[in-house]
Amino acid sequence: GKMSDDISGSHTDWLTLNIGGRLFTTTRSTLVSKEPDSMLAHMFREKDVWGNKQDERGAFLIDRSPEYFEPILNYLRHGQIIINDGINLLGVLEEARFFGIEQLAEQLEVAIKNSHPPEDHSPLS
Amino acid sequence: GKMSDDISGSHTDWLTLNIGGRLFTTTRSTLVSKEPDSMLAHMFREKDVWGNKQDERGAFLIDRSPEYFEPILNYLRHGQIIINDGINLLGVLEEARFFGIEQLAEQLEVAIKNSHPPEDHSPLS
Amino acid sequence: GKMSDDISGSHTDWLTLNIGGRLFTTTRSTLVSKEPDSMLAHMFREKDVWGNKQDERGAFLIDRSPEYFEPILNYLRHGQIIINDGINLLGVLEEARFFGIEQLAEQLEVAIKNSHPPEDHSPLS
Amino acid sequence: GKMSDDISGSHTDWLTLNIGGRLFTTTRSTLVSKEPDSMLAHMFREKDVWGNKQDERGAFLIDRSPEYFEPILNYLRHGQIIINDGINLLGVLEEARFFGIEQLAEQLEVAIKNSHPPEDHSPLS
Amino acid sequence: GKMSDDISGSHTDWLTLNIGGRLFTTTRSTLVSKEPDSMLAHMFREKDVWGNKQDERGAFLIDRSPEYFEPILNYLRHGQIIINDGINLLGVLEEARFFGIEQLAEQLEVAIKNSHPPEDHSPLS
Numbered sequence: 036g037k038m039s040d041d042i043s044g045s046h047t048d049w050l051t052l053n054i055g056g057r058l059f060t061t062t063r064s065t066l067v068s069k070e071p072d073s074m075l076a077h078m079f080r081e082k083d084v085w086g087n088k089q090d091e092r093g094a095f096l097i098d099r100s101p102e103y104f105e106p107i108l109n110y111l112r113h114g115q116i117i118i119n120d121g122i123n124l125l126g127v128l129e130e131a132r133f134f135g136i137e138q139l140a141e142q143l144e145v146a147i148k149n150s151h152p153p154e155d156h157s158p159l160s
Numbered sequence: 161g162k163m164s165d166d167i168s169g170s171h172t173d174w175l176t177l178n179i180g181g182r183l184f185t186t187t188r189s190t191l192v193s194k195e196p197d198s199m200l201a202h203m204f205r206e207k208d209v210w211g212n213k214q215d216e217r218g219a220f221l222i223d224r225s226p227e228y229f230e231p232i233l234n235y236l237r238h239g240q241i242i243i244n245d246g247i248n249l250l251g252v253l254e255e256a257r258f259f260g261i262e263q264l265a266e267q268l269e270v271a272i273k274n275s276h277p278p279e280d281h282s283p284l285s
Numbered sequence: 286g287k288m289s290d291d292i293s294g295s296h297t298d299w300l301t302l303n304i305g306g307r308l309f310t311t312t313r314s315t316l317v318s319k320e321p322d323s324m325l326a327h328m329f330r331e332k333d334v335w336g337n338k339q340d341e342r343g344a345f346l347i348d349r350s351p352e353y354f355e356p357i358l359n360y361l362r363h364g365q366i367i368i369n370d371g372i373n374l375l376g377v378l379e380e381a382r383f384f385g386i387e388q389l390a391e392q393l394e395v396a397i398k399n400s401h402p403p404e405d406h407s408p409l410s
Numbered sequence: 411g412k413m414s415d416d417i418s419g420s421h422t423d424w425l426t427l428n429i430g431g432r433l434f435t436t437t438r439s440t441l442v443s444k445e446p447d448s449m450l451a452h453m454f455r456e457k458d459v460w461g462n463k464q465d466e467r468g469a470f471l472i473d474r475s476p477e478y479f480e481p482i483l484n485y486l487r488h489g490q491i492i493i494n495d496g497i498n499l500l501g502v503l504e505e506a507r508f509f510g511i512e513q514l515a516e517q518l519e520v521a522i523k524n525s526h527p528p529e530d531h532s533p534l535s
Numbered sequence: 536g537k538m539s540d541d542i543s544g545s546h547t548d549w550l551t552l553n554i555g556g557r558l559f560t561t562t563r564s565t566l567v568s569k570e571p572d573s574m575l576a577h578m579f580r581e582k583d584v585w586g587n588k589q590d591e592r593g594a595f596l597i598d599r600s601p602e603y604f605e606p607i608l609n610y611l612r613h614g615q616i617i618i619n620d621g622i623n624l625l626g627v628l629e630e631a632r633f634f635g636i637e638q639l640a641e642q643l644e645v646a647i648k649n650s651h652p653p654e655d656h657s658p659l660s
Contacts, residue, residue, distance in 0.1 A: 049213065049221055051181065056426065056435040060181040060215070062223050082501070088424065090435070094423055098437045100484045102494075108180070109225045113254055119227075120246035122497035129488055174338065174346055185306040185340070187348050218388065233305070234350045238379055244352075247369035299588065299596055301556065310556040310590070312598050358555070359600045364627055369602075370621040430608070431551065431560040463549065465560070471549055473562050475609045494619040501647075504613055 049140045050079070053094035057101035059108055069111045074135030110139055116146070124150065175204070178219035182226035184233055194236045199260030228255045241271070248261055249275065300329070303344035307351035309358055319361045324385030353380045360389055366396070374400065425454070428469035432476035434483055444486045449510030478505045485514055491521070499525065550579070553594035557601035559608055569611045574635030603630045610639055616646070624650065 048063040066079040078087060079095075087095045103126035106118045116139065118127060124147045131140040173188040191204040203212060204220075212220045228251035231243045241264065243252060249272045256265040297328075298313040314327040328337060337345045353376035356368045366389065374397045376381060381390040423438040440455040453462060454470075455512045462470045478501035481493045491514065493502060506515040548563040565581040578587060579595075586592045587595045603626035606618045616639065618627060631640040 047186055047213075049215075049223075052234050053435055056433045058181045060178055062222060065223055088422075090424075096435060098435070098440055099487060100425075100480075102480070103484075103492075105225075105227070109228075109251070109254075112223060112225070115250065115256070117228075117248050117251040117254065119251070123492050123494050125490065126269070126484070126492040126494070129484075129490055129492065133488070172338075174340075174348075183306045185303055185346060185348070190348055230350075230352070234353075234376070234379075237349060238383070240375065240379055242353075242373050242376040242378070242379065244373050297588075299590075299598075308556045310553055310596060310598070315598055354598075355602070359603075359626070359629075362598060362600070363633070365625065365629055367603075367623050367626040367629065369623050369626070428560055431558045463547075465549075469559060471551075473560070473565055474612060475605075477605070478609075478617075498617050498619050500615065501609070501617040501619070503608075504615055504617065508613070 048082075051092070051094040052097055053090050053092075054097050054099055054101040054104045057091075058094055059101070059104070061108060061112075065108070065111050069114065070136045070138065072135075073137070074133075075111075077135075099130060099133060100126065103127045107131060107134065107136065107139065110136075116142055173207075173238065176217070176219040178215050178217075179222050179224055179226040179229045182220055183217075184226070184229070186233060186237075190233070190236050194239065195261045195263065197260075198262070199258075200236075202260075224255060224258060225251065232256060232259065232261065235261075241267055255261045264273055294309055298332075301342070301344040302347055303340050303342075304347050304349055304351040304354045308344055309351070309354070311358060311362075315358070315361050319364065320386045320388065322385075323387070324383075325361075327385075330349075349377065349380060349383060353377045357381060357384065357386065360386075384400065423457075426467070426469040427472055428433075428465050428467075429472050429474055429476040429479045433467075433469055434476070434479070436483060436487075440483070440486050444489065445511045445513065447510075448512070449508075450486075452510075474505060474508060475501065479503045482506060482509065482511065482514065489516055548582075551592070551594040552597055553590050553592075554597050554599055554601040556592055558592075559601070559604070561608060561612075565608070565611050567653045569614065570636045570638065572635075573637070574633075575611075577635075599630060599633060600626060600653060603627045607634065607636065607639065610636075616642055 048067055050066075052059045052061070063079055067076045076085055076114055085088065089095055102122070106116065106122070106127050107130055110116055118124065124143055128140060128143040128147065174185065175188055175191075177184045177186070192201045194204055195201055214220055227247070231241065231247070231252050232255055243249065249268055253265060253268040253272065256268055260271055299310065300313055300316075302309045302311070313329055317326045320326055339345055352372070356366065356372070356377050358365055358382055368374065374393055375408065378390060378393040381393055415519040424435065425438055425441075427434045427436070438454055441453045445451055446503065464470055474533055477497070481497070481502050482505055485491055492497065499518055502520065503515060540596045549560065550563055550566075552561070563579055567576045570576055573650055589595055602622070606616065606622070606627050610616055618624065624643055628640060628643040628647065631643055
């Protein structure tokens with residue numbers, strides 16, 4: 036059934052990303068389906084095409100911030116932007132732009148504009 | 161004795177979940193007993209029926225957020241909804257819905273409605 | 286000398302707990318001496334009596350929350366209740382009760398009553 | 411293409427730092443290019459020149475704080491100073507000075523002066 | 536040169552501490568030089584004299600809180616007391632006293648007195 040396949044991944048392609056030293060396990064479908072035009076989707080659309088380098092455990096190496104990548108991966112999983120208190124939105128925006136996830140970047144820009152009073156546009160949340 | 165079995169698991173079935181790259185160790189009974197109608201309970205009710213995929217350490221792979229799964233697992237352990245300051249309730253709700261834990265999802269919806277003033281229903285806690 | 290033994294554990298019995306997937310290293314004496322009547326003390330008082338199940342690294346498996354266990358272990362080490370801002374006291378209380386550490390549970394109940402205004406007794410800190 | 415090389419590192423030189431016990435994976439280019447006059451850049455400019463000591467996994471050992479190094483590495487990746495709420499800016503400044511990243515240290519000093527009222531210059535954020 | 540030795544440790548003695556289950560990598564010189572009269576300095580002044588017990592990876596076992604040890608190790612590295620928001624100062628004080636780092640304990644006591652209003656001397660920050 037569909038639900039079983041979605042969750043347990045019995046027919047899906049699992050991969051692990053090594054983002055700046057922290058490991059994230061997900062499916063190729065999560066990286067590719069939600070935002071098919073993003074650079075991240077392009078990187079993982081087809082197996083072994085981009086020549087992504089892997090660490091000794093087989094995790095794909097990406098030289099970016101693990102902390103700010105976390106809400107981005109969740110967004111790709113379920114489509115919601117959910118960010119904890121205390122996490123700097125500018126950090127998430129920076130990663131969204133880097134990975135070319137345009138729709139997410141635009142929503143974050145609006146959220147940043149709304150969450151700060153005009154006089155408080157510092158890079159330090 | 162009962163207490164010994166509950167805690168030390170000498171007669172119980174231990175398993176480890178790999179949720180998005182973080183490992184959670186628990187018992188099959190925790191996943192199955194508290195919310196027997198949930199999708200999570202169905203996934204782990206019987207050994208090797210759903211064909212859940214396992215990583216190289218034998219942990220069951222689930223492509224979801226580890227951070228927001230943590231209070232859900234605690235809820236299944238003891239029946240209380242206990243969430244730290246700064247953790248976005250919407251993130252926990254999203255996981256509760258995904259795993260089909262209906263009673264928890266309903267309680268979280270009430271808590272979200274009560275914890276925010278009406279004008280502050282942003283996805284960013 | 287006493288100090289040497291206390292710290293370096295040259296004559297003590299070290300053990301590792303796997304609480305919900307996170308490892309805590311401590312001594313048998315910490316688990317047993319401070320609250321000798323607790324269930325936790327009973328579990329670890331004598332070697333291999335309770336049949337506590339161990340993971341593949343030899344860590345004793347306990348199906349509870351690692352986050353809220355941390356201040357409990359510190360309490361057993363030095364007798365102080367010290368909890369960070371943002372950690373939900375109800376979560377620590379739940380673990381104190383589970384492990385049968387009565388004196389700690391009572392002090393936490395008083396702290397919870399004092400730290401919240403009467404109208405704010407929600408499970409969400 | 412350029413983008414592919416930047417991200418997947420198929421032609422780049424990956425290395426892992428062991429900062430005070432936590433592992434950070436990055437590229438030599440990140441450490442060397444953004445602030446070429448810093449001490450950190452000097453340490454990693456050329457392979458095996460400084461004789462940096464490595465741990466048993468091959469990670470380069472540096473006896474400093476991992477927590478406050480994190481925003482510094484992000485700064486070297488994308489040029490933005492982005493720091494979460496609750497992280498003490500003085501801790502990041504201390505590391506910026508240690509690694510000789512002068513431009514970052516100066517910006518942090520300004521941010522610290524602006525973020526605190528004059529009467530609140532304590533080392534505890 | 537001096538700078539090279541300080542950082543890369545090519546001539547220094549690296550060791551790893553297992554504090555309550557979390558690993559901290561540092562140099563013998565950091566533990567011994569900044570506060571030479573502390574108990575911690577005595578424990579690690581000379582190799583293999585105290586008979587500190589090691590785990591299977593060779594890390595020295597100490598049965599204390601890893602979370603509150605972190606700012607103490609940073610203090611020994613650079614001489615500054617820098618503590619994040621939300622970390623209970625009483626937890627750091629407890630470790631400073633345990634390891635016999637007197638000057639740090641005194642400064643923390645002053646900071647605790649100054650940071651709380653007189654009526655708020657609870658163990659819960």
